[in-house]
Amino acid sequence: MAQQHLEPTDPTAGTVTGDALAGYLRAQATEFLRALRLHRETGGDGGAPARARSRVGDNGSEQSVDAARALRRSARRISASLHTFRPLLDTDWSESIRPELAWLSGTLAMEHAYAARLERLLLALHRLSGAAVLPTQSGAVDAAGVTGAADAPAAPGLAVSAGPPERGNLTVGAAKAGALLERQLTLARTRAHSTALQALGSSRFHAVADNIALLASEVPLTPAAATADLRPLAAAAEERLTDAVAALPLVTAGHPYNAEALIHGLSPDPAPHPQDAPWHQVRLLLRLHRYAREVLHGDDARVDVRMLTAGQALNRHRDASEAAGAAAQAARTPRIAPATAYALGVLHADQRHEVEAARFAFQQSWQRQTVGTP
Amino acid sequence: MAQQHLEPTDPTAGTVTGDALAGYLRAQATEFLRALRLHRETGGDGGAPARARSRVGDNGSEQSVDAARALRRSARRISASLHTFRPLLDTDWSESIRPELAWLSGTLAMEHAYAARLERLLLALHRLSGAAVLPTQSGAVDAAGVTGAADAPAAPGLAVSAGPPERGNLTVGAAKAGALLERQLTLARTRAHSTALQALGSSRFHAVADNIALLASEVPLTPAAATADLRPLAAAAEERLTDAVAALPLVTAGHPYNAEALIHGLSPDPAPHPQDAPWHQVRLLLRLHRYAREVLHGDDARVDVRMLTAGQALNRHRDASEAAGAAAQAARTPRIAPATAYALGVLHADQRHEVEAARFAFQQSWQRQTVGTP
Structure with a gap:
């Protein structure tokens, strides 16, 4: 604009x-x-x-x-x-x-x-x-x-x-x-x-x-x-993003089938996976960065396909994480049949692998990403 | 020898x-x-x-x-x-x-x-x-x-x-x-x-x-x-192997997290996954090829690290496939608790993802493989 x-x-x-x-x-x-x-x-x-x-x-x-x-x-x-x-x-x-x-x-x-x-x-x-x-x-x-x-x-x-x-x-x-x-x-x-x-x-x-x-x-x-000048503030938003990304376990995420996301898949903790939190945080920081670019560049900011890809991977990560939680939650319903519980277990694990796949996709898109100052 | x-x-x-x-x-x-x-x-x-x-x-x-x-x-x-x-x-x-x-x-x-x-x-x-x-x-x-x-x-x-x-x-x-x-x-x-x-x-x-x-x-x-001359017969064994490998869905297997191995994960068929059979077959043909090389080259044949890697991936594929089957089989035990069935469902899916990971590993090792006539 x-x-x-x-x-x-x-x-x-x-x-x-x-x-x-x-x-x-x-x-x-x-x-x-x-x-x-x-x-x-x-x-x-x-x-x-x-x-x-x-x-x-x-x-x-x-x-x-x-x-x-x-x-x-x-x-x-x-x-x-x-x-x-x-x-x-x-x-x-x-x-x-x-x-x-x-x-x-x-x-x-x-x-x-x-x-x-x-x-x-x-x-x-x-x-x-x-x-x-x-x-x-x-x-x-x-x-x-x-x-x-x-x-x-x-x-x-x-x-x-x-x-x-x-x-x-x-x-x-x-x-x-x-x-x-x-x-x-x-x-x-x-x-x-x-x-x-x-x-x-x-x-x-x-x-x-x-x-x-x-x-x-x-x-x-x-x-x-x-x-x-808006740019130093936008740059600070980007820096918060890159710092948070740098703290992610991207080396692990870049190895396909690293089996990280299903660790704690049977842990007794019914709370959301603590390992997901930093990824959720990056998702929010990426959004802040994207909106700051919109302020600076207007509609031109929308053509950054790689940033969109990274954001989509993190959305998928969030969705799969919450879906896995919902499957685990449903399995805690009293008096369900074993066959139901078994299917929910398969479903939970499937969604946790979606979480892992989303991290891999993010790592791949981020590798390709050239982060320049806006 | x-x-x-x-x-x-x-x-x-x-x-x-x-x-x-x-x-x-x-x-x-x-x-x-x-x-x-x-x-x-x-x-x-x-x-x-x-x-x-x-x-x-x-x-x-x-x-x-x-x-x-x-x-x-x-x-x-x-x-x-x-x-x-x-x-x-x-x-x-x-x-x-x-x-x-x-x-x-x-x-x-x-x-x-x-x-x-x-x-x-x-x-x-x-x-x-x-x-x-x-x-x-x-x-x-x-x-x-x-x-x-x-x-x-x-x-x-x-x-x-x-x-x-x-x-x-x-x-x-x-x-x-x-x-x-x-x-x-x-x-x-x-x-x-x-x-x-x-x-x-x-x-x-x-x-x-x-x-x-x-x-x-x-x-x-x-x-x-x-x-x-033994070589034409050994070459025929290798050809049977390469033909069988060519028929594998290697393009899919080469895409990490393709989610193929868990298809039918909740299918009603208690029999082993039919999609695994061609991989098991390649495992056997790879073994025949390896032993034929041993006949021709003696101990020298053992230094082919890439073939060993491919074989290990197929062993892992077979082991994970059978372990997933055992988890599904155990879930059919009458009168088990829902929590047990849920854990077995997670375990089954985990092992099916091991199957998928093994196929990926095979694809990666096979890509690097230079198959020459013995």
């Missing part, structure tokens, strides 16, 4: 000032308000509790999902910019609004996260059952096939087939595991949906929306910010 | 004749008889049913294990040579003795296979439990630690800890899975031991031993064999 408009002979060429930050924040605030309006118009039922509706989705709910995604998207970018360019903004204002934006995007993200987690796990169950079924472009799973198989009489033992591994058919264990996950994650999703609706109707949210409306017209920069 | 003794100016330089085959077969037959004598002297109790004895092993049983290994080793080589160089040998004789050698080495191999499978699975359970325990050089696992944890009171649910993941401690699910596998595979091993002892005392075996004793003094070559 700034650099590319400067003439090469401009004495300030290469510097990007607080004006660019103000422009970016105003644009994101406008985007936020637009998404909010759309969300209200479409009824905000993107995660309606009824399963059929939530799985298939009608036009209204799809628009609502898009609106919620756009809300989260701009909230994340505003929050990230307030963080990275903190010294250039009114401190009291930015320190009061950042936790509110984090609360909002966190609350709005849960519903989508549960839906995506369920879809990932059901797809994996199908794959592991040798069912030659690919998800449709929209990622929808044949829910009828899953629950149909789950209704089949459960015989003792594991190897009871609900038919040959055809489209939609799963073994009893896999089918029961799928049904259990569907029950648990749909419930979680429904709750997240209610929480999100409550949040969007709360006075706390209205205060955030008012703040963002103000931001769309006037950005509270410090007096010095208009002429201050 | 042949080529390296030829002078460079010898007009037959480069040809290896039936004499080399006769020498190789006599040497292997002598080795077989030596191992048989050693096995009889040490009492043949290498797989004694008592667990403590079978795990720790005294000097006598270790020698007996070595003797059984040497018996198998020479039986395999004799059998392979009869196969590869079939046209040069008395047909009736070689066709009568080959199935007997296959029966013998198969019978003798089972006991060791069950012991190795149990060790592999217990080590994997320890690794998956985050227990920072490495096997001792001899590969012994701390059996007391495993069964000690299994004796801990079993609480409902999965995440009940038998203590922090320290040396020898496993979660209840992992400990119960370990105890179940230990029971089942020790029983299988004990039965294999009895079967092997019966086999070694049978008249069928004595007939084999008599045949091998004859072979040690006189190899029944065809009249033309003494001057026939």
Whole structure:
């Protein structure tokens, strides 16, 4: 939004000032308000509790999902910019609004996260059952096939087939595991949906929306910010990223099949794998770096394919990590059949290997990455 | 045993004749008889049913294990040579003795296979439990630690800890899975031991031993064999190998984390994974090729590190495949706890990923391999 408009002979060429930050924040605030309006118009039922509706989705709910995604998207970018360019903004204002934006995007993200987690796990169950079924472009799973198989009489033992591994058919264990996950994650999703609706109707949210409306017209920069150079602050964000990446076990991650991710796969600790935390942290720092580049370079920043690849690997890492946790969690349900527990164990390990694969993919993309100063 | 003794100016330089085959077969037959004598002297109790004895092993049983290994080793080589160089040998004789050698080495191999499978699975359970325990050089696992944890009171649910993941401690699910596998595979091993002892005392075996004793003094070559060139037959063995390798899905195998090996991981078929069969076949063909090279080149053949690496990858593939099958088999035991079934599911998936890792390792070593005519 700034650099590319400067003439090469401009004495300030290469510097990007607080004006660019103000422009970016105003644009994101406008985007936020637009998404909010759309969300209200479409009824905000993107995660309606009824399963059929939530799985298939009608036009209204799809628009609502898009609106919620756009809300989260701009909230994340505003929050990230307030963080990275903190010294250039009114401190009291930015320190009061950042936790509110984090609360909002966190609350709005849960519903989508549960839906995506369920879809990932059901797809994996199908794959592991040798069912030659690919998800449709929209990622929808044949829910009828899953629950149909789950209704089949459960015989003792594991190897009871609900038919040959055809489209939609799963073994009893896999089918029961799928049904259990569907029950648990749909419930979680429904709750997240209610929480999100409550949040969007709360006075706390209205205060955030008012703040963002103000931001769309006037950005509270410090007096010095208009002429201050943004690049040292963006460089500091990048440095935090590269420092965190340097602390990752990338040598191990670069060795295929290093079997690291499944260590503690049977550990008694039900908490998320502690080994995942530094990767999650890098994911957040990469996002901050990416948004800082957006502030500096505008739309040009989006063409960095390698950074996108690295980010996608870390998203996949996060998704697989949480899906593995959900499978382990489901296995703790009292009174499940051994065949169900076995299928959940296979599923858990499968997702932990996805975690390992994602780390490998990140390492590969990062190796290729030339990190220059923005 | 042949080529390296030829002078460079010898007009037959480069040809290896039936004499080399006769020498190789006599040497292997002598080795077989030596191992048989050693096995009889040490009492043949290498797989004694008592667990403590079978795990720790005294000097006598270790020698007996070595003797059984040497018996198998020479039986395999004799059998392979009869196969590869079939046209040069008395047909009736070689066709009568080959199935007997296959029966013998198969019978003798089972006991060791069950012991190795149990060790592999217990080590994997320890690794998956985050227990920072490495096997001792001899590969012994701390059996007391495993069964000690299994004796801990079993609480409902999965995440009940038998203590922090320290040396020898496993979660209840992992400990119960370990105890179940230990029971089942020790029983299988004990039965294999009895079967092997019966086999070694049978008249069928004595007939084999008599045949091998004859072979040690006189190899029944065809009249033309003494001057026939062995190389075309060895080349044909290599061609069968390269053809089989060419039919393997090596492109897929060369992509790390291709997630192929766990497809059908929850399939209803309790039979071994059909996708593993071509790899097992290549393993056997690689062995035939290796032994044919031994016939042609003698001890020099052993320095081909790349072929050894490829063979080790295929051994690992076979071992992991069978270990995964044993975990799945154990999960079909009636009335096991869900936590046990879950641990067995994780273990199964872990070993299937070992299968995938072994295929990757084979692909990598094969890529580097320069296959020349012997």
